[in-house]
Amino acid sequence: MNWIGFAPEMVNLLAVVVFLGLALAPANPRRDFVAAMALSLLGLAVSLAVVRATGELPHQGYRADLFAQVYKILLAGGLVLVVAVCRDLADVEARRHPEFFLLLFTCNLAMTMLVSAVHLLAVYLALELSSYALYVLVVLRRDRELGVEAALKYFLVGVVASAVTLFGFALLYAVTRATTLDALARALVGLGANPLAAVGLLLTLGGFFFKLAVFPFHFWAPDVYQGAVHQVGAYIATVSKVAAMGVLLRLTALTHAGGPPLVTLLAVLAMASMTVGNLAAIGQQDLKRLLACSSVAHGGYVLIGLLSFSPAAHAAVMFYALGVLLMKFTCFLVVVTVAGDGRNPRLEDLAGLHARSPVLALALMMALFGLAGIPPTIGFTGKLLVFKAAVDQGHLALVIFAMLNVVVSLYYYLLVLKAAYLAEPAAGLPPLRVPRGVPVLAAALACAMVAIGFFPAPVIRLALAAAAALG
Template sequence: MTFNLSMSGSDLLLLLPEMLLTVWLCVVLVVDFAMPRLPKVRLAYLSVGGLATVLLNLLWFDRTGVTGTLFADMFVVDRLAIFFKILIVIATALVILVSVDYVRRFRFFKGEYYFLILMSALGMMFMASANDLLSVFITLEFSTFGFYVLVAYLRDDVASNEAGLKFFILGVFVAGLLAYGISLVFGETGKLVFSDIAAAPPTTGLIIGFLLIFGALGFKIGAVPFHSWIPDTYHGAPTPVTAFLSIAPKGAAFAILLRMFLVSLATLKPAWVLLMVGVSILSMTYGNVVAIAQKNIKRLLAYSGIAQVGNILIGLAAGTKMGGDAILFYLLTYLFANLGAFAVVIAVGNLIRSDEIEDYSGLNRRSPFLAMAMLVFLLSLAGVPPLAGFIGKLYIFVAAINEGLYTLLVVGLLNIVISMYYYLIVVKKMYINEPIDRTPLPISTPMKAAIYVCLAGTLILGVYPQPFIDWAVSATLMFSQFTAPAALAVPPTVLPFGG
């Protein structure tokens, strides 16, 4: 294979969002140590401003339909990549907004925090564009590096250190699995680009290789049986980092999973559908059943996250373009509902210094706004109309039933009832139980802004989802070609400047 590393101006254009973000994170770092007196809050706004420019850039790409590949097909910019990049950028901006109050708790490295968040975001943006196994490995490790540091950011906190260590050791182990899987696949096929592998015959080595890669990605998304790090890491990590961890890496990993299963392995679908069905059923059931017993809201959301991933995997098990659409839409709904729920957890945690569900008693009396917001987010996660989560779940179920996955459908539906129970337990604490301490809880402006954005997202996606469904449908257009294995993964290069 040959690498063509000569780049023209129009090639560089494809990298523009990443380059913008790279420049910006350097600016944040430089400003941080060049102006030590600057309030760290300004750095947060600076980062959000940078992300806004990146978002505008991505929206421009999305509107004008800029697509193309770079570095011998290693890096691809297509509608799917742009969709996931937008998702990641929005998540990052929201996480930074909800971090502002929390960062005051750190004794040092307050500025570097924003730098690390942006760096992880950059890594995940590359992940969304990864089009061959080598770039999968590089981008995955790149994005995880930032998290290794971030998870252990509370240096004096034992739980945070333990979380960091657990995450690191398992992460490194998984990196080994991933590298081994890639080497097996490469050894069997001699190819790395997803669309090239599609033509390869299914040998034992290839299958084992892909299973290992799936294991590594399953670790990223936290699907059973690769979930064991999730509860402790979510629990111990600083809450904004947990919020970030709960959505952005999952989104990026699903971008890779979609490319891998719907492009490389499109012909082997009958074989991996069973794998997906199994993992999905296990994740949903395990996550929901164990969540019932949780006393800590972060752990509850961790287990609910495992269950949500099981739900998303239903779409992958469907293995059709519609399944892909449903996954994209579901991730959007999950982004707002889950980040919103974590935003409330952070807001409450900052004020009462506790994440125990018991301490949410009477939240409605102390802060009607936070309680109402939490109610909306939890019900959206549970899939109650008219909120976004309901449409997401229905979309996934419709995709599954079109493929005749009745078992999965029944398990998924039953899990809705189970999940409703533990979400309602939190609602019960907030609304029905009386508070011990009745002092009102004030909320800072950036936090309020983030919660409003999440509320708006959750309601709009639930009541008027059509534009977003259209967006998801157009983002996965490439998969509709993959009825025949010989088709190309990458659409021909189209640039606005004609070159």
């Protein structure tokens, strides 16, 4: 057996053990941050090194194929970015920092397992592990009431979603008697129109829609983003979403043709998700709540890619995952920097950002343009790929509906931009304290968003190769 393919999981596990040890030592935030940064960078390096190494655990339903390995790069890269903004973790008690990183790495480990698992049991357990780690992470805010309230909402919606998923698994098992995704795919080929199979598959997807904050399971998003520490919010908005897209790709790739009932239901969910997310975002004054609503809308766009069931669409969703990772993280970089004291930033707190930190404002502009789908950014290219794949599969009406939604979303993204560039800061606003590394990071992110938007070909090639591994 080839163990080298599982190196990313091993590094994550090593990090968990390290922080378990550090949790026993006296508090030292500086040491915790350095250790986390080093371990996450090691994780990214290892993920990049083993991208071509594949392996499978016999009987365990665990497979590190090219698809999983590419996703592990995204997850490890996202973790590096999130850890990079954890240097000043003022909103978490100093003595809880090792636990914070322990949970962060556990969650990342769970998500790497989530995209590699091909047995229903392993998929479910990995989903639960990642969710529970996040529930506890949300609690870890100095303002306990805010954190506990958000975590409780997150937990209650999450538990219901898990129950729905289990019900879906049970129905699928009843129809097909299969427990691995391969066997399930073989058994589902002739069952496209079987209502029980379609309902089972839809319910199965429910738990992962919760992760992606898609329409019926989106209620938690604004409250959790608002209540959680900014860094945890960044993690949920980026890495968690990427993992959800990965596992949804694996599950939807099962049903090659999909079958009409499933496609129709997914299309309805996509439309509802886009509309609800965009309309709810318009009135938001809290920047994090606005980003949460935008996440709900983006869940809808991703669903369009998922319901197209073609290799091109799968590759488009993977590209979109990279885009969401970069764009949402940039927004949260601004949130973390503007609200250095741990408050929740409001739109008016962005006033005069272009003068206070030009690089940060520029990166924010690129990210918002990307989220709204304006060229020449990665967001535009991602939307173009998803919509083109959907049109190729004959979902023209759905794409037109999505375009209308994009126009709606433009309004509130531009509101944020107006606050950052045109509004004059109130007299009492304290000067912005920008840590040294932040402008460099912001500039790098802005460059990456534009560069990948202009030259997407290498990324698309890799995504297509990975999508081929889905089978």
